Amino acid sequence: MALKVGRGAAAPPFLVMDVIAAANARAAALPPGAPGVIRMEVGQPGTGAPRGAAEAAIRALQVGAPMGYTEAFGLASLRARIAGHYAAKYGVAVPASRIAVTVGASGAFPLAFLAAFDVGDRVAMAAPFYPPYANILTALGMVPQLLPCDASTRFQPTIAMLEKLDPLPAGLIVASPCNPAGTMLAPEELRGIADWCGRNGVRLVSDEIYHGLSYGSVAESTAAAFSDSAIVVNSFSKYFSMTGWRIGWLVLPEDLVRPVECLAQNMFISAPHVAQVAAEAAFDCTEELEANKARYARARAALLAGLPAAGFDRIAQADGAFYLWCDIGHLTNDSLDFCARMLEGAGIAATPGVDFERDRGARFLRFSYCGPEADMMAAPGRLREWLGR
Template sequence: MTDQPADGLMPFHAMEILKRAKAIEATGRTVCHLEVGEPGSPPAPRVIEAVARALPQAQGYTNAKGLHELRDGLAKYYAEQHAVSVDPDSILCTMGSSAGFIIAFHTAFRPGARIAITRPGYPAYVNTLLGLGFGIAEIPLTAANGWRLTGADIAAAHADQPFDGLLFASPANPTGAAVDRAGLQDIVDTCKRLGVRLISDEIYHGLDYRGPSVSALELTRDAIIINSFSKYYCMTGWRIGWMVLPDDLIRRAEILQQNLFISAPTLSQIAATVALGERDYAEEQKAGYAANRVLLNDGLHALGFDIGTPSDGAFYAYAGISSFSNDSLSFCETLLDEAGVAVTPGIDFDRAGGNRYVRFSYAGKREQIELALERMRGFLK
């Protein structure tokens, strides 16, 4: 994991740590997996049953935008969860949020355009933008402000280095920070004033522990909304997500989908259609994350990690390691090799200051977190 960046591209260290952990497990040792943001439970049983029934017939492509049943279900989701009316024709089903980012960038911007992202932030933002030939403006966030982005942050960054778009997540990865309605309105208003196109990454919606998640759709119809079934609905490997597009971008996005991806996987779309009706199951999983959230936060604090109050949402703890190391990658590799605990180095999320942080995922089972804390207690001594 010593790859040097080529044209700015860096490895996705969470996946590098996972690969290293799998190699350790192949020798017969056990590993506590706190490195990837992957729910520890499978999709709802009815999802699996529906896919099993559909398997013999569901072999072909769908409409490039996705199954009518799924897009109608998503329109109903926005009506029920966010009290907004969404035309199913403005919804595009994608191969996870990852494909949604690619389509969004190429739909809303021309090659070479500069897109702003937060630091720390999801590493695929940086690497995807660089790989596609776009420029990046990073907006630094601080623990002092709970890692939350503000309109003032956006305006200051834009004055220093103008940009065409802003990609923003709430709740966020790796910090779990979320803005409230007033905070999101501030961000929306600032983007409008500056002529910046907002891309709202809402993949962790439903996993907000302070109250209902607020969608940018409740405040504006000019933003591109990206979401996924991976996190809340426990469907990471199914690679199924969606976009809600402003009217002026719908046709271009559809054309790009036709040519880049053809359509999202048929079986995954069928699974997602059923998953939308299984929110009770999803809420049961969320209750487990909520308990893990407190357990992990308290445990890390007791071990000497620099960590404040539990995260607002998602299922991550972003913790300072200044008491132990100033090299997060080396710290994570040694922790994995010697204690069998897999966590992600902060350099994944912040190339400037991430050496002082690591990210823990509490999306797995409680027993894994308890064992990880016990192993780290021995390791840190």
């Protein structure tokens, strides 16, 4: 008799992880002295944790600190530091009691979704989108509702799109800067969306993990400034360059504080203690982190200047994060195959657009430019040679 397989077993793959594996295999197969693989597939900074963060962890281990469980919502000192960050950066008073330290942003999403939504609830989001939004919702029995966006709206949702939804969704996820397009909502746009959600009983979930990484004229703003009912997700992975430390946070509305705490107690107990110590120290590493950002800005400028000559001349307005979302419909209608051939022929790993949108994504790919600066500078030349430009 066949055994039952749960709903979660049907979750689609996060394709970028498959690309990582393929790029690793390609790099391992290269002969000695051959040019290496340029890694542009994953949003992982080429820099590690800032020195001050690593040193704080080392000191804690050297003195023999127990590093046991913390409270489910994290160290009180770290939560206070995050609250201070909102006051200093955004001028927003967020009490530490509404902040939950999580196992990365990836651990924050299921906590937020389970607390805010029920099985069968529809949650809207712009398409293209960060794949785990939809995959986690689906695994939890919720229904992603996609809002097809394009360059005309800078790949961001609009109130006009939301007003056409009938019936209204239970929730809306926004991301600014967003993944994969790197575009941002201006403060007045985020405020308008937050107000619309408040008037219509739609729970707003604002993904702000790329805050700190913006390059254009659009100012960063937090949904916490515009709504007391919104859920804000952030992380130490991107601006703070601490991907493997697995530390994120939630800013919660009052009605979800205890529900999320109970879920966190049961699902995760707490985020890693030593990583929380390092994260708290990372707030004192601004000079190093801003130097990292300057590297990304130089790589971004070089790619925006060099990619068009290689044939990648249809690029989304890249306000922030560290991604370029390229329309390659004039080169292929199969981005999965194109990225596989690009890895083999040019030695460049990129993420096919189908990871971010199954249908229209076949004509897009995403380049990440947070890797080693020299690699980013070399990428356009490799692509020109491969495509015979």
